[in-house]
Amino acid sequence: MTRRAALAVAAVAPLSVGSAAAAEPVAQLVAQAAGKNAAFMRGDMQRWSELVRIAADFTLMQPFGGPPSRGFDMSPGRMAERARYFRNGKTDLELVQTYACEDIVVLVMIERQTAEVGGLPEQDWSLRVTEVYRKAGSEWQLVHRHADPLVRHVKLEQAAAIARGLDVNE
Numbered sequence: 796m797t798r799r800a801a802l803a804v805a806a807v808a809p810l811s812v813g814s815a816a817a818a819e820p821v822a823q824l825v826a827q828a829a830g831k832n833a834a835f836m837r838g839d840m841q842r843w844s845e846l847v848r849i850a851a852d853f854t855l856m857q858p859f860g861g862p863p864s865r866g867f868d869m870s871p872g873r874m875a876e877r878a879r880y881f882r883n884g885k886t887d888l889e890l891v892q893t894y895a896c897e898d899i900v901v902l903v904m905i906e907r908q909t910a911e912v913g914g915l916p917e918q919d920w921s922l923r924v925t926e927v928y929r930k931a932g933s934e935w936q937l938v939h940r941h942a943d944p945l946v947r948h949v950k951l952e953q954a955a956a957i958a959r960g961l962d963v964n965e
Contacts, residue, residue, distance in 0.1 A: 836884025884910030
């Protein structure tokens, strides 16, 4: 976990976590989120898969838009495709807010990152992210992830163009 993420956990978790018992899993999940995101953006899918448990009913709202997906393909072929698609990432996690109860934890974050994605040159790929974790037995499973690239303010006309499915430069 980066120093920024650790400080954010210390500052935010006591304000929004319902009990002291819930604070420990939140801190662990924040550290895990930072680690898995760093691995993913480097294209290190082996390490990423060691750090995350995906629930069978997982939903994903991708930063590229489109309909939500259900489930997650962890097959070797698909993981190899992801490893080629995401390369040389550098990441920092900014924790915005946490919510926790006995068996649910919600992390609201900004993933500040640069990477080579889809063959494009390295650039800023920062995302606004919400992740929902559910306790299943003794482990926490990721049940939902929503990510979007709207970290920077966009004008009304740009948001309207995105909503219509148009190129924001049209």
